Amino acid sequence: MQKIATIIGTTGVGKSQLGVELCKALGGQIINADAMQVYRGLDIITNKMPLNERQGIPHHLMDFLDPEEEYKVTEFKRDATQCIDQLTKEHQLPVVVGGTNYYVQSLLYQNSLIKDEQTEDAYSRSPSPEPMPELDALQTTELYSRLQEIDPIMANKWHPSNRRKIIRSLQVYYQIGRKQSDIIKEQQEHHQIHGSQARFKSLVFWLYADPSKLNPRLDDRVGTMIETGLFDEIKQLRKQVLLGQVNIPGQDLEIYQRGLWQAIGYKEFDPYFTALETNSTDQDGLSKIREECTERMKAATRRYAKRQVQWIRNKLLPTVWNSQKSDVMVYLLDAGDLKEWDTNVRQKAIEITKAFQADEELPVPQDLSETAKTMLTRNHIQDTQTRILTWKNHTCPVCKTDKGDQVILYGDIEWEQHRKSRWHRKSIKNKKLEEIKHKHSLEGMVS
Ligand SMILES: [Zn+2]
Known part of the structure; x- marks a missing residue:
């Protein structure tokens, strides 16, 4: 089985840096697993590591797609696998640096994702495949009681005022003709029967910083992005939309779900650029809008970081721990204190990777730090399906x-x-x- 190292964790926690450090120390190359960084240019909005910080380490699957193109998870899986084959032949350690959860999971595990994807399409992706105006017209209480009749398990799961989720559950039923909870049950059984087969022998480093420490760093980063040219990139993207170089059927809403336009910052600054382009506000008004948009971008970044951790805890860890073989090992590295980076992150990662490459015995993940012990506990960690069914x-x-x-x-x-x-x-x-x-x-x- 081929060996790879993977680095996961929230945005802004230092994944790219650790990737380069590992490659330098052990002779490896980076494979990018961030769905935004596959795009050419636009380095700021996609959070690409500046070229001079990459220290000559090759970065694969980065910087090669035009903004209007889409890169599906199956394409990523195919390309990354080829890349891993090639690097293994060259005796280079493939270091996957992940930002996009479903890219990482599809690469690490054989059969987990394809089904997940379909189911997820069915119930959690937005926007839903087809809008149903007849549902939109109904009151939330009415929708809820309908769901209670059709699919009591899902009704129990959603808060009665969570209109969006209630509508989605109903849509699944009306459009697919099956109860959403049945689909989830089936998915759970599928997981239990087949487990998830690892495709590689993988060492996974979860770079983690407590939100109290990470959030100020994320806020600062938004400031830096603005100072270093975020607005030029947004303008460039907006121009493409205006010139019709991007073919978007339907309305503005849809664009934010696709390709590069999902990048955090683009949507959040829309009010500012609209005001700027239409000349509708004076300077004071403009800076006020700009301030609001900045806050919005910071909030969206924090939400994204939170979702990334939820995925690790609710999806990746249960998958790793439920599989019979320990082909995938997850180590949490505490990146909370940047002053201790060298000891807590860099050195530990290098040490473990060396042992991994030499087939030596690996340390127990929980023993690495207090944070690792707390975050890698099995209680409270349940896969999404179990959580819904036992809600x-x-x-x-x-x-x-x-x-x-x-x-x-x-x-x-x-x-x-x-x-x-x-x-x-x-x-x-x-x-x-x-x-x-x-x-x-x-x-x-x-x-
Ligand atoms: Zn009480």
Whole structure:
């Protein structure tokens, strides 16, 4: 089995840097697994590592596609596999640097993704294949009760006010003719029967920084991107849309789902450039809009980072841990403190990779650091399907809403949070006080 190293983790955590460091130390080359960085040029909006920082290490599958082209996961899988074959022949270590989750997973595992993709198309990709105006016209409560009849499992999973999810579940039923929860069940069984077969012997480094440390870094990076020319790139992209060089059927909404136009920043700065292009606002108004857009881009970046971690914890780790063979090993490296990068990240990664290449015994992932121990626990980690199928809502026995209704918590996490909340603790305290009062009044009656 061919050996590869893979680096995953959120945007802005230093994956590209570690990739170069590993390649330099061990004689390797980078294979890019970021769906945005396949595009030619536009280095800032796609977060490409500057050429001078790549230190002469070849980067494959990067910088080769025109903005209007699309690069499907199957194409990525084919090209990356060829690349790995070639590098292995040349005795170079293939180092996959991932930003796009489904690219990475499709490369690491044999049969996990194809089915996932179809199912995911069916229930979680947006926009949905065909809009259904007849559903859009209905009230959310009505949609919800419809879903309760059609697919109670999914109705239980979604919050009754989560209109978007409710509509999607209904769409799956009306358009595919099957209950969404049945599709998920089938997917789960498929996973249990077939497991997921690793395609390579892979060492996976999960570069992790706690959000409290990562988020300020991400915010700063947005500032730097703006200073170094983000707006020129957005202008260039907008020009292409205006000139009709990009063929977009339908409306603006759709463009953000496709190719390079999904890049964080493009959509977020639309109000600013629209104001600029139409000359509709004065300088003050303009800088206010610019400020708002900047905040929007920062928020979108943080959300993206959060989703990336969720994928690792909810999809990748269960897949790794559920497979019988340990062909894929995941190591978390703590990149929270940049001053400790050399010890906590670079040296550890090199050491482990050396042992991996020499077929020596590898360390236990949880032993690497306190953070690794915390983040690589198996409790609380469940695959998405299991989570949906075992979803439980809780009714709090003590708390009441302003209207006097019972309080419902959607899912175990919400329930846990609620139990720790000030509101809940106060309700318990009040209840106890009432009980004591009640007891005293009873005692008063006796004496
Ligand atoms: Zn409560």
